[in-house]
Amino acid sequence: MADLKILGISGSLRKASFNTVALKTCAELMPAGMTMTYARIDDLPLFNQDVFDAGIPESARRLRAEIAAADGVLIASPEYNFSLSAALKNAIDWASRPPNQSWQDKPVAIFSVSQGPMGGARVQYDLRRILGQLWAHVLPRPEVFIGAAPSKFADGKLTDETTRKFLSELLVGFKAWIERMQVKK
Numbered sequence: 001m002a003d004l005k006i007l008g009i010s011g012s013l014r015k016a017s018f019n020t021v022a023l024k025t026c027a028e029l030m031p032a033g034m035t036m037t038y039a040r041i042d043d044l045p046l047f048n049q050d051v052f053d054a055g056i057p058e059s060a061r062r063l064r065a066e067i068a069a070a071d072g073v074l075i076a077s078p079e080y081n082f083s084l085s086a087a088l089k090n091a092i093d094w095a096s097r098p099p100n101q102s103w104q105d106k107p108v109a110i111f112s113v114s115q116g117p118m119g120g121a122r123v124q125y126d127l128r129r130i131l132g133q134l135w136a137h138v139l140p141r142p143e144v145f146i147g148a149a150p151s152k153f154a155d156g157k158l159t160d161e162t163t164r165k166f167l168s169e170l171l172v173g174f175k176a177w178i179e180r181m182q183v184k185k
């Protein structure tokens with residue numbers, strides 16, 4: 001069977017983003033039979049329906065095509081003021097407009113990394129609410145909240161073994177979730 005194609009999206013545009021590092025680490029931790037590519041969202045213009053209607057910009061067209069082609073989307077999200085970063089919400093919005101809204105029936109897994117002690121516990125529930133109403137299928141569990149990030153990363157690497165184990169478990173669950181959704185289709 002062909003590998004499951006996972007599209008990784010980091011909600012942080014920061015060069016040294018903990019979320020981006022954790023997302024890239026997931027490529028090492030994935031079970032056999034999954035491969036990951038990464039979307040860029042930093043070149044999307046701010047969503048404007050007039051612009052969309054006049055002709056979807058190339059960057060948004062690319063993102064929509066990447067989501068459509070993926071078997072599953074893995075989102076690493078920072079928490080900004082108890083919710084999503086503007087960049088991530090903007091990306092979700094660009095992919096959400098009909099026709100062929102990209103999130104329809106798409107298996108999605110999320111995790112969050114933050115400097116605060118709660119690891120982005122609040123942003124994940126906003127993400128679930130947004131993606132759920134777009135008919136994405138968001139993996140319910142395990143939930144992975146990576147708090148106190150500076151203590152878990154060093155030299156651009158995720159060094160905390162317990163966190164790596166939590167992400168591995170998320171990825172095993174995500175693989176089973178995608179396979180289950182594919183059987184349902």
Ligand SMILES: Cc1cc2nc3c(=O)[nH]c(=O)nc-3n(C[C@H](O)[C@H](O)[C@H](O)COP(=O)(O)O)c2cc1C
Pocket residue numbers: 012013014016017018019020078079080081082083113114115116117118119120149
């Ligand atoms: C605008 C802004 C708002 C933030 N709000 C929160 C917050 O609500 N909760 C939290 O735990 N951290 C918050 N932080 C701190 C982030 O957790 C921290 O910047 C983290 O490193 C962002 O993820 P990144 O490393 O992937 O960029 C905020 C940071 C910014 C820039």
